Amino acid sequence: MLNVFLAFLKIGFLGFGGGYAMLSLIFAESARFGLSVQQFADLTALDGLIPGPIAINSATYIGQMYGGFWTGVAATLAVSVPSMIFVPLYMHFETRIKNNWLLSAILNGIKPAAVGLILAVALSLLLTTVFGINDIFSLAQAHVDWVSIVVLVLVLGLDLKWHTNPVLLMLLAGVIGAVAFYL
Amino acid sequence: MRKNWLLFKIYLLAGTLTFSGGMAMLPTIERVVVNKYHLMSRADLYEYSTLSQTLPGVIALTNACFIGKKVNGRSGMIFAGLGAVLPAFVLMSLATTAYQLVPKEGIALSILGAIRAASAAFLFSAAYSLARYNLSDKLSVLLALGCFLLTVLSVASAPTLIIGAAVVGITSTFVKRQRDQKKG
Structure with a gap:
């Protein structure tokens, strides 16, 4: 402590x-x-x-x-x-x-x-x-997670361009994550 | 004592209703402290707010301490400070407990993974807006780039770089002052 x-x-x-x-x-x-x-x-x-x-x-x-x-x-x-x-x-x-x-x-x-x-x-x-x-x-061991890339680009774009509410953006990310689980 | 509870209540409410720290609280505080209860003048409030941003520490808390101390001395400072910290602490403590209970597997992990990517996006966005306001000359761009590269290549740690940047800031300002004095 x-x-x-x-x-x-x-x-x-x-x-x-x-x-x-x-x-x-x-x-x-x-x-x-x-x-x-x-x-x-x-x-x-x-x-x-x-x-x-x-x-x-x-x-x-x-x-x-x-x-x-x-x-x-x-x-x-x-x-x-x-x-x-x-x-x-x-x-x-x-x-x-x-x-x-x-x-x-x-x-x-x-x-x-x-x-x-x-x-x-x-x-x-x-x-x-x-x-x-x-x-x-450790770039040599990199493996790309496409869902994360999509979320990152989407959230960054929405945040910079329209200042979308961050709570809404996190909700959106969560939904994409949930959908991706079943894909 | 009545003033202390009032300060506590004002900051407790403002702290619960404002999502980010720093100066996000200021409009609420101004409305209540200056307009409603006339605890201090608007000019004083603005002066302390500017000051809070230059001192080390949590800006919103420093600001609460200034207002509290001005209104009711040392006890006012403690009550205002407590009011400013308490909502953030209590709500975050509850959120952390809830977070610890979330299973880190299956669909929950998939959701969490996407939210983590969103977190990375938020930090890039924060870096961008900070850069827009703070990178105004060659030296500042150099400082930002240097700190970025030294951290990424794990040459130096953040605390070392902060102290180094402070020294650079002092030196450059000192040199500028000397030059200005010579001129006239």
């Missing part, structure tokens, strides 16, 4: 720039807690279905999967710690930090980095779901 707490503490303090930046950190740590890429993909789906910030949802899921309910509580608390520390600190030193260029300079670096990091996570999920391999080095 302590390991989970410390991991999510680290994720919280390095978690600049929002949920998706944090999600790549969470992905990097999740393997350490016995989470497969498939289970991480399921987490991403649940993130979309359940209300609330991605980081809180993910901490709850990973903690609970790893060590039960209370480990989920510990992970959620840990990822909440930075807010509880920085807010009082900021309000105490308000005038001195107000014109601080450092914070925005850090974000100038992290925000573009987050694009690359989340793209790498997306590729990881693509390799696992569509090609059945765990990393780019």
Whole structure:
């Protein structure tokens, strides 16, 4: 439980720039807690279905999967710690930090980095779901799952073009999966 | 104490009704905190919201903490923060329990497989919209590409790259400031 707490503490303090930046950190740590890429993909789906910030949802899921309910509580608390520390600190030193260029300079670096990091996570999920391999080095063993390709292209297209409701898109994916089972 | 419960209730409701985190909550919060209960000015709310996005941590929670602390000090911060976290935690804990009960075979696995492919699609879409807003110059494109390649080739881990990117951001901003100062 302590390991989970410390991991999510680290994720919280390095978690600049929002949920998706944090999600790549969470992905990097999740393997350490016995989470497969498939289970991480399921987490991403649940993130979309359940209300609330991605980081809180993910901490709850990973903690609970790893060590039960209370480990989920510990992970959620840990990822909440930075807010509880920085807010009082900021309000105490308000005038001195107000014109601080450092914070925005850090974000100038992290925000573009987050694009690359989340793209790498997306590729990881693509390799696992569509090609059945765990990393780019095992491309030789890849075997294509056509149902997954159809779902991926369809969902990506609908999401980018018409911003279709993600819950609806997941339902659509589920229906395709069910139909494919009988084909 | 009445203010604390009010803060708790406001964030509990907003947290239950908003699907993603970050600033998705802001319109609801603005309507209740500023228009209905007059707990703070709109300008203050916007300032804290902008700030929440620059500090490390969960943005929606940081924002709740700022508003809570401003309205009712440290206890206000705790109550607002709890209200913001609780729905996400409780609902996700229930969902995880349900998920663990789903058999991972037969038709359920086939459905799950398709949903996993949809998850991959959502992440590609997220990367695309983040790229549109955040890749504005050569350096940012280089940073994104570098982080992508180093992760895919498992050269460096995400935490290392985040710290590295922060250093690059500080250095480039520092250099720019120096140049601007020399100019005038």
